Amino acid sequence: MEEILPHLDSVFSIDCVLFGFDGKEVKILLIERNEEPFKDWWALPGNIVGADESLDQSAARILYELTGLRGIYMEQYYAFGDPNRHPQGRVITLAYYALIRLGGDKEPRPISTYAKRANWMPITDLPKLAFDHQKIYDKGLEKIKRRIKHQPIAFELLPEKFTLTQLQHVYELILGKKLDKRNFRKKIVSFGVLKELDEKQKGVSYRAATLYRFDKRKYAKLFGKEISF
Amino acid sequence: MEEILPHLDSVFSIDCVLFGFDGKEVKILLIERNEEPFKDWWALPGNIVGADESLDQSAARILYELTGLRGIYMEQYYAFGDPNRHPQGRVITLAYYALIRLGGDKEPRPISTYAKRANWMPITDLPKLAFDHQKIYDKGLEKIKRRIKHQPIAFELLPEKFTLTQLQHVYELILGKKLDKRNFRKKIVSFGVLKELDEKQKGVSYRAATLYRFDKRKYAKLFGKEISF
């Protein structure tokens, strides 16, 4: 139930944890603030929700403004609204995470006014974050860990064609633990959402691995079935 | 007559899906609106987030005002913010669900201004809901289904002392499917969070079942381990 009350001066924003994977490391995109409060601190990218935007649209816009990317997998995961989380007033923020394959053209653009610059930072070595952004990040990572066990979202971090070792690598980095190669392959293949290609990895100085593709059609059919690691 | 809308970027509210169980049915608490828009429609209880309230506090307040209950298990689960979800302006709402044991003194109180009355309605037979509240409810049920499979929240719907059959009943109602009695008991007991009491059910005209209690201490120790149905 909602009523329109005249007294509010609360601000509603969206903050994004943009997870990226470059083949080596999992990173998130942080911006260096150019404004008080927390000037010169690193922070999660975020913005006020526009008057005519849906929440998803707003999140997508923030991502687009920062990276030039569209059509990225994003998911709302938690609202943070402690009355004191923002030193200058009441700001309720809704957190989204996104999964992005890095490399090539997908570097963040040089940025708007409120940030000096943006950087992909490895999640293994993050700076102190502004506001309650550490908490927001932590919860995001937790959510994504849970999610990756049950839904095939790891593909979103990989190029269209990838090897099973790369896929396993993503799982290991996000879950923060080693997985057994044979069991991993057995399981991931058994879900039947991978399409083995007639193509091999290129440019490696050892035996080239077979490339696979995520098969969205097959996945759609399975939907509802859960997977688990 | 046209209402004059304050000039606001957005209004931020909380809506609650209060799940209750009376031993027979799973119900949710709905209010009958006494104001436009959607006057005379049934709706989820909700309210604007107060200036000095955290989100959890706000949800707890809404629940308290309606039921007089405190200390109830509540969980934030999703924000709804379609620009047109409220006919009179932009209202972003954050949804919470709660789990409540019904019976005895826990009936909803007669209500404040915006609602004529409040009623526990069985989820198997809900009326048309105001705004996008059907969507909010659907998502809440979905979340709770997932949650009940992985965390011992079903206890929140039961009295302190309960029988295994009652517990199974709750699972069946929420998951929407029958479970095997022997397997259910085997599994739920194996988690080790139930304490068998020296007491039997009373007032039944057949063999009385043993009563159990949920053991929070044991649960705290297990935490992190997931359960699954």
Add this chain to the structure above:
DNA sequence: ATATAGTGTGTAATTTTTACACTAAGTAAT
């Protein structure tokens, strides 16, 4: 005493998960 209604229990078959190590294939250096 008998009918009734729900309680409480075990096992075998199947499926899933886990642990574990070597050969194959390609590249690079000599």
Add this chain to the structure above:
DNA sequence: ATTACTTAGTGTAAAAATTACACACTATAT
């Protein structure tokens, strides 16, 4: 062309978890 190097790719046996399934027990009511 031989060798060294590096990662790809594969199977099996043991253990654990899940499933399917039916009947005797116990308390009450008549």
